[in-house]
Structures are given as C-alpha cells and as structure tokens.
Amino acid sequence: MKYSHKLSDGIHILAYMCICKDSDLSSKAIAASIESNPSLVRRMMAQLVKAGLIESRPGAVAPVLTKPAEEISLLEIYQAIEQDHRILHVDKNTNPRCIVGGNIQHTLNGIYDQLQANVEQEMREVTLQTVVDDIMVQHLQKKDNV
16 A cells, blocks of 8 residues: 655645745755655645745745744645545445445445544644644754753
C-alpha cells in the first residue's frame, strides 16, 4: 500500500516558512529540508497559493502566509494539498453475488463518512502554530541534550 505524504509535506513547507522566515525560502532550500525536489515544492506551493494560504510574487523568493499561523488549520492545508479529500476509501471491486461483497460498500461508506467527519473536526482544531510551537520545543530539547 502506498501512503501519501502530501499533507506532511504541505505542513512542512508552511512550518519552514514560519520558522525560517528570515532565511532562504527558495523551493531549493525548502526541498532540502523535506529531502525532496524543488519542482515538487513549487507544485505544492502553487496549490497553497491557489487555496489562499500563501502569497508569492513571480521573480521574488519571498513567499508569505496570508494570515497568522494560529488561524491556519490542518484541515485547510489538507484541503489545499490533497486532490481526493477522502481519508478512507472503500474497495469498489467486490463480488455483488456474495453476502459480504454485495453489501460491504454501503456499510463501510456510512462508517467512513462518520470517521471522515470526526477527523475533519479534529483537523480544524489543530493549527499551523501548534505544529510550529512543537517543532521549536523539540528543537530546544535536542539542543539541551547535546
């Protein structure tokens, strides 16, 4: 099974912009932090611009958040980055003549809809600032232990 890292990378980009705001904010620098490639970062940043979470000017390497980090929820980032906004997916290729295969999609869709709603509510309550603050705490703890 392949897992998507898009949300993680989107949060990483925005956290990097917050923490390293006075440093190099080029796609190359951010990609080095993610250990990815600059073209992926540029594509993701374009999605964040389209969603209204960041502003960027052509020819300038100075992207900025459009609102404070404490006003950006993980749900907003998720909706900007992920093309398919469903967290869980039901297998559509089951045997309709089987008691399980013929009924599981309807059953799981109801369960997954409720789980989706719960996860989205939790994501609304966690902000980019929460992530940035925790990164800084982790960084300081590591420095103290060295």
